[in-house]
Amino acid sequence: MPWDVLSEEQRELRELVRTLARERIAPRAAEIDASHEFPWDVVELFRDQGIFGLFFDEEVGGTGTGTLLSLVSIEEVSKVCATSGLILAVQELGSLGLKLGGSDEQRAAWLPRLASGEVLxxxxxxxxxxxxxxxxxxxxxxxxxxxxxxxxxxxxxxxxxxxxxxxxxxxxxxxxxxxxxxxxxxxxxxxxxxxxxxxxxxxxxxxxxxxxxxxxxxxxxxxxxxxxxTGFRLAMRILDRSRPGVAAQALGIAQGATDYALEYARTRETMGKPIAQHQLIAAKLADMETKTEAARGLLYRFGQMADAGVPEEELTKASAMAKLLCGDVAMEVTTEAVQILGGYGYVKEYPVERFMRDAKITQIYEGTQEVQRLVIAREMLKESRAFLLAGVA
The missing domain is CATH 2.40.110.10 (Butyryl-CoA Dehydrogenase, subunit A, domain 2)
Incomplete structure (x- = not known):
């Protein structure tokens, strides 16, 4: 088994979400995209399996398993269907105001209903x-x-x-x-x-x-x-914690596109051998995998920081970097996946064109990539790094 940052319990829960995504959501993904209809059946699946609870504490009916695992769940679902992954990400986004700024009465009235998925x-x-x-x-x-x-x-x-x-x-x-x-x-x-x-x-x-x-x-x-x-301050605190949900969606899209392109390249033959053995295609696959794994590192780092309870001001840059890299990697990787499939990548019979269309929004919502760069640079300017230059002429 490859090295994994997740604990055994986290891997078990990831496997549950992965299985649901593969067996129950993946067969619906193309239809959801073609029909443009909100997938209430997926919402019901999340309710039945307690998936919404991954985003909430135990005292309000959630699992209390933390931020990292909630991001993993969005990633796993988004590997097969970005729309379905977004349902989870937005349940967190729409609940964060209550979590961060709600009164005891507001939280008691709403968080259990949001944790169960009764209310979106x-x-x-x-x-x-x-x-x-x-x-x-x-x-x-x-x-x-x-x-x-x-x-x-x-x-x-x-x-x-x-x-x-x-x-x-x-x-x-x-x-x-x-x-x-x-x-x-x-x-x-x-x-x-x-x-x-x-x-x-x-x-x-x-x-x-x-x-x-x-x-x-x-x-x-x-x-x-x-x-x-106090609304603006609350809005910014919410975005610091919700942007990684979009990053997780983008990461799932990138990994799903990479996996599909890899399987296609293993079986599609030209000039007497699988195209995966041609150097130019192999190089594309290697870059796609490396960039996706690098993006995962930033995203999981944010999840670990949030679960460790680091000060909120430290989450701002980590959140923006995860969103920036995951979104850009999703767009780049899905474009390459379409290229690897060639003409087949451009038709709706194959999912990579959907991955490519879905990827673009991850560079726009929850703060554009341009805004993320401004946030990262602003946070850098607050840091003192002069000691690194000590003794440098």
């Missing part, structure tokens, strides 16, 4: 005019007789229309920039809330991505997450 979650930060610039958001929330009234819209929200609970960010002080942003829990049946449209996308076709509209949407004051004005 969503995270609503992005707007049409404020993607990477959260301070430019226009959604506002004003107090009114013990409630908040939300007006505005959100765009490109994953799980739109299928989530039962949305973590929504709005300005309670429109003139205060980042300091005027607050966070709220909005239930799907809240008066004044609706999903206005769903997007048609290049990849992750079975996942719903939509526009949310708040037109005099009324929510109880008790639905606010933390004090007013």
């Amino acid at each position: 979650a969503a995270y609503a930060l992005t707007e049409a005019g404020s993607g990477s610039d959260s301070a430019a958001m226009r959604t506002v929330a004003r107090r009114d007789n013990g409630e908040y009234v939300l007006d505005g819209s959100k765009r490109f929200i994953t799980n739109a229309g299928v989530a039962g609970l949305y973590t929504v960010f709005a300005k309670t002080d429109p003139d205060a920039g980042h300091a005027g942003i607050s966070a709220f829990l909005v239930e799907s049946d809240a008066p004044g809330f609706e999903v206005a449209r769903l997007e048609e996308k290049m990849g992750i076709a079975g996942s719903t991505t939509g526009e949310l509209v708040f037109d005099g949407c009324r929510v109880p004051e008790a639905s606010r997450l933390g004090p007013e004005g």
